[in-house]
Amino acid sequence: MSITNEDTEKSARKPRIRDAEATKARILEAAKKEFAKNGLGGARVDVIAEKANANKRMIYHYFESKERLFQTVLEDAYIDIRTAEQKLKLDDLEPKAALAKLVQFTWEYYLKNPEFITLVNSENLHRAKHLKKSEVIKTASRKFVNMVGDILERGAAQGVFRPGVDPVQLNITIAAIGYYYLTNRFTGSIIFERDLMAKEAIDERLQFNVDTIMRLVCA
């Protein structure tokens, strides 16, 4: 089972390097996958420990409880997407290009980080009780909503966007048209008798989504 060479004499035992940060990181990565795959309730602490190649005791040493581990994983996930969004530098782009880029980014982020969606689903099943406690998330989110609000204002001033579009409704819609498609890709592929995850289907959906948002905001 293990790669340990049990046949060698005991003097040849592997030195077992110690690295708190690395172990913590391995636990977080394993936890993200396990929570995403099975939800908070379905995830097993023993499985996380095994996947992380760490002892279960370490999880409780670093993260106190299963719930707090989940909270950390969730916070990290939100911080990651909000950070990536800030890096897009949408303020430097023309309003239409900025919005199109945001729609594309959102779509591709969900595609590349399927755990994000499942973690958010799990958190909503628990009525966001972990997110409520997190202050970092709130400030990061505020910045994000303002960013989209600025794009809308610039566009309206230039006359390319119609005025009065609510940035919150728009944000929700941009997320929705990508998120729903992907989170329900399994039931969706059955209901619509179409492989929603085929390369062409994915490209087509992105085009459709950009088009939807443009039609929604353009004058």
Add this chain to the structure above:
Amino acid sequence: MSITNEDTEKSARKPRIRDAEATKARILEAAKKEFAKNGLGGARVDVIAEKANANKRMIYHYFESKERLFQTVLEDAYIDIRTAEQKLKLDDLEPKAALAKLVQFTWEYYLKNPEFITLVNSENLHRAKHLKKSEVIKTASRKFVNMVGDILERGAAQGVFRPGVDPVQLNITIAAIGYYYLTNRFTGSIIFERDLMAKEAIDERLQFNVDTIMRLVCA
């Protein structure tokens, strides 16, 4: 705890009426709530039995296993929404009115049946393995997609809708803009610092959604 009158002599025991159908129905109702609240993994069979005012043994007698009970609950939920959609008689309405009515119906169905959303989420977490086995769902879904396809065709023929809109993409989008808002209402209310479930917020979202779909399909 129980309403049983333990102080009366044993001859006064309640007659315990037998009704297989009623018991089955109670179990299904309780199971729907419990699965919706906690997901398939988080749901507890003992809790379902208690809520249904039935003995746990009956669950296994009628439904064989927890998974098959979940599958039955899920099938019933899909059949319910598809049946309700057929009752809308959208073919009798003008294309624009028909589409607006469908958007409104979808929104209100999700609002009135919050279990539906959570059940679908749970099923997707399990990669739709229960839905795959269900044949009834597939035929019901086909009818639904065709219905929307017909509306689009009628609208395009009349010149009120632009031609070439994919009915599947449209269907997904109609569901998405309502579903996402509601399934993520807990995290959403934190991220956007707004009570997404306030009466005005809900009305506003419906208007926004109808508007979004109209702009998407109109010529």
Add this chain to the structure above:
DNA sequence: CACTTAACGCACTAACTAGTTACTTCTTTA
């Protein structure tokens, strides 16, 4: 009324699960 069938209930089990106890081993620093 006897008899069969099916509804119902109790009490159990085998496996699992979050969290802990008590210990060993490595690393740093006074």
Add this chain to the structure above:
DNA sequence: TAAAGAAGTAACTAGTTAGTGCGTTAAGTG
């Protein structure tokens, strides 16, 4: 280099959990 502290481990516990064996009781039938 000794001592302290931190990293890491194995084995355990107390409580759950899906699923069952088997007996009891109501209701339909000849």
